[in-house]
Amino acid sequence: MKDAVLAFLKEAQGYGSGEEISQKLGVTRAAIWKAIKKLQAEGYEIESSTKKGYKLIKVPNIITPNEVGEHLNTDYFGKSIYYKAEMDSTNNKAKELAREGAKEGTLVIADCQTGGKGRLGRSWESPAGTGIWMSLILRPKILPQYASQLTLIAGLGMCEAIQEVTGLEAKIKWPNDIVVNGRKVCGILTEMHAEMEGINYIVVGIGVNVNMQIFPDDLPHATSLLLEGGQEYSRKAIIQSFLKKFEVDYNQYKQIPSLESMRARYEKQCITLHRKIKLLKKVEGSVTEVVAQAIGITNEGALKVRYEDQTMEEVVSGEVSVRGLYDYV
Amino acid sequence: MKDAVLAFLKEAQGYGSGEEISQKLGVTRAAIWKAIKKLQAEGYEIESSTKKGYKLIKVPNIITPNEVGEHLNTDYFGKSIYYKAEMDSTNNKAKELAREGAKEGTLVIADCQTGGKGRLGRSWESPAGTGIWMSLILRPKILPQYASQLTLIAGLGMCEAIQEVTGLEAKIKWPNDIVVNGRKVCGILTEMHAEMEGINYIVVGIGVNVNMQIFPDDLPHATSLLLEGGQEYSRKAIIQSFLKKFEVDYNQYKQIPSLESMRARYEKQCITLHRKIKLLKKVEGSVTEVVAQAIGITNEGALKVRYEDQTMEEVVSGEVSVRGLYDYV
Numbered sequence: 001m002k003d004a005v006l007a008f009l010k011e012a013q014g015y016g017s018g019e020e021i022s023q024k025l026g027v028t029r030a031a032i033w034k035a036i037k038k039l040q041a042e043g044y045e046i047e048s049s050t051k052k053g054y055k056l057i058k059v060p061n062i063i064t065p066n067e068v069g070e071h072l073n074t075d076y077f078g079k080s081i082y083y084k085a086e087m088d089s090t091n092n093k094a095k096e097l098a099r100e101g102a103k104e105g106t107l108v109i110a111d112c113q114t115g116g117k118g119r120l121g122r123s124w125e126s127p128a129g130t131g132i133w134m135s136l137i138l139r140p141k142i143l144p145q146y147a148s149q150l151t152l153i154a155g156l157g158m159c160e161a162i163q164e165v166t167g168l169e170a171k172i173k174w175p176n177d178i179v180v181n182g183r184k185v186c187g188i189l190t191e192m193h194a195e196m197e198g199i200n201y202i203v204v205g206i207g208v209n210v211n212m213q214i215f216p217d218d219l220p221h222a223t224s225l226l227l228e229g230g231q232e233y234s235r236k237a238i239i240q241s242f243l244k245k246f247e248v249d250y251n252q253y254k255q256i257p258s259l260e261s262m263r264a265r266y267e268k269q270c271i272t273l274h275r276k277i278k279l280l281k282k283v284e285g286s287v288t289e290v291v292a293q294a295i296g297i298t299n300e301g302a303l304k305v306r307y308e309d310q311t312m313e314e315v316v317s318g319e320v321s322v323r324g325l326y327d328y329v
Numbered sequence: 330m331k332d333a334v335l336a337f338l339k340e341a342q343g344y345g346s347g348e349e350i351s352q353k354l355g356v357t358r359a360a361i362w363k364a365i366k367k368l369q370a371e372g373y374e375i376e377s378s379t380k381k382g383y384k385l386i387k388v389p390n391i392i393t394p395n396e397v398g399e400h401l402n403t404d405y406f407g408k409s410i411y412y413k414a415e416m417d418s419t420n421n422k423a424k425e426l427a428r429e430g431a432k433e434g435t436l437v438i439a440d441c442q443t444g445g446k447g448r449l450g451r452s453w454e455s456p457a458g459t460g461i462w463m464s465l466i467l468r469p470k471i472l473p474q475y476a477s478q479l480t481l482i483a484g485l486g487m488c489e490a491i492q493e494v495t496g497l498e499a500k501i502k503w504p505n506d507i508v509v510n511g512r513k514v515c516g517i518l519t520e521m522h523a524e525m526e527g528i529n530y531i532v533v534g535i536g537v538n539v540n541m542q543i544f545p546d547d548l549p550h551a552t553s554l555l556l557e558g559g560q561e562y563s564r565k566a567i568i569q570s571f572l573k574k575f576e577v578d579y580n581q582y583k584q585i586p587s588l589e590s591m592r593a594r595y596e597k598q599c600i601t602l603h604r605k606i607k608l609l610k611k612v613e614g615s616v617t618e619v620v621a622q623a624i625g626i627t628n629e630g631a632l633k634v635r636y637e638d639q640t641m642e643e644v645v646s647g648e649v650s651v652r653g654l655y656d657y658v
Contacts, residue, residue, distance in 0.1 A: 119524060119525075119526055143477075143645065143647045143648065144473055144474070144476065144477070144521070144523075145473075145474040145477065145645075147473065147525070148472075148473070148474060148525045151525050175525075189524065190524065190525050191522070191523070191524050191529075192473070192521075192522070192523055192524075193520070193521070193522050194473075194520070194521055194523070195448060195518065195519065195520050195521075196448075196476070196477045196480050196504075196519050196646060196647065197448060197646055197647035198647060200520075316472065316474075317525060317526055318472045318525065318526035318527060319472065
C-alpha cells in the first residue's frame, strides 16, 4: 500500500488528489492518508493541501528497498533486498539468510548496526542515517582457495563507485580498504562457508562512511566522504553504482577465478603500489616490521614486494599487513 | 550418578555389593538400583545377585562419552564430547556448537544420523549401532587457502587407525576416502567458516562403516570393516586410535600448514598412486574423462598426474574426481 502510494507520487510530479489516488489504487482515502503518514515518518517530505491533494516535495537520503531498488539496472545483485532500520550486523543476518537458502545477489541493508564488525573481530562504528552498512550473498561455483581474490574485486567496485558518485579521489589501500586523502572511508569483511570442494556461500560485508560529521578520537585514520568532500552524498547512488560495477566484474570472475582481466584497473586505483611501505609480518605471535617497495599485484591478489636487499616476495593478506612509511597509508 | 556406578563396577572387576557401592558413593541403594537399570538399558550386561551384589559382565560396543573418553590419551582431541544417540547430522551439530564458541578438539558423536551427508550434498547412510558418525571441531590459525590439506591428514589418521585396530589393509583413495579391498569404508566431509584472513572454525566430519552386515544394492562401492574382516570391531578403539594419531599430525600441521612432513606416510597408504586412473574433469557442467598415471602428491595435497602424451599436471580435488580404470578404485 505504502509502496503503491509512493510510486504514484513519484510518477505524478505534482499534486495528486486523494480521490485520484484512491481511484487508481482502488482503496479508501483513509487508507491513503495512513500510507502518507507512514511515508512522512520514513522521512519523505509530502505536502498535503485540502484542495490539491498530496505532493512529494523531497525524497530523503534513505536506503530502503524502495529507494535502492528503484531503477537499479543490475541482473541479480540487489534484486532481492532485506532491509531493517537497525540490525546487530548485516553480515550475521546475511549468513543466516544464506544458511536458509537465500539466492545469489540477495542484499542485506541496515540503516544502523548495533554490533558491526570489521576484520579480525574488531568492532565497527555504524551509526544511523549516515553510512552504508550492507552485505551481499554470493554463491560462486569455485574452490575455496580462489575466494580471496573476490574481496579485492569488491574493493575495486566500491572505489570506482565512490569516484563516480562523489568525484573524490578514492583509492584502494591493498587489499581492500578504500581511502580518501589518506584516511579510511570503507572497509570490507568477507566471510565464507565452504566444503573443501566448493563454496556454499560467501557474504561480502561492506561499510562506507558517507555522511558522518565527526569521528571518535580513537579512530584517527577514519574519515567520511562528507568530511573530505564538504557535502552530503546520496547513499542510494553509491550502492546502486557499486552493485552495477561489481556485478559485471563478478560475472567475469565466475568464469575464470583470477584477477587477470581486472588487474590493470585494480593497480591503477591501488595507492599502496610504487612506493615504500612497512610490512608488518606476524610470526608466532610477535610482529616484525620490514621496509619494502610495493611493485605489483598478482592474479591471485597477493602483493609483490621488493626488499632493500633486492630480494622479491609475494605476500598475502592475513600473513602481513601494510602501512605507509609515515602514516596509515 | 550413573557414571559413578559404572566407574565403580569397572574398577571392581568382580562383584560389588549394594552396600559397598552405597557407602563409597554416599547414596541410597535405591538410587544405585536405578543407575544399574539405566546402564542395562544402554547395553551394559550387569549381573545382579541378592547375596553378592552387582557385577559388570560385558561392556557393549557403544560410543558414549563414558566409553570414548575412558583412557583416551590425547591432549585436547575428544576431551569434550557431545553425544546423542540420534542426530540429524553430526556436522550440523558441530557447526552449531562451533558458532556458539565450542573449544578446539570438541567431538560430536551420534550413534545414528537421520540426515547424514556426504560430500557435494549427497546423502550418507548412517544406521544405529554399527558405524562411527562423528565431527571434530578445529580452529587452526591458518589462512583458508591452506585448509584443504587438513582433510587429507584426517584421512591418513583414520587409515592408520583402522589398520591398527583391525589389521585390515585399509588404503586411501585420494583425496580422502578409505577403502578396503577396493570398496569404501570411510568418507570425510570437511566444512569451514572463514574470513579471508583467517579460519573461524573447521568441522571435520567422518563416517566409518564398521559393523554393518549388509548394504543397499544402490551402494555397490560401499562395504564395512565387518564384511571385509569377518568379525565385529570396537568402534571405541577406532575412534580413540584416530584421535591420538590425528592430534599428533594436526599439531605439526598447525606449525607449518603443509603436507611435507607427512607426505611419505600418505603416499605409502595412497592406493591411487603408481597406476593408471581415469580423471573425471568437470568443465562447464559436462564431464570429460582422461586416462593418466598418478605419480605423486604435492605438499598442498594436489595429485600429480602424467598424461599419455607425457605432459604433467597437478590436479586438485573439486576440479577432478578419480576412478580406477575398471572400477571405483
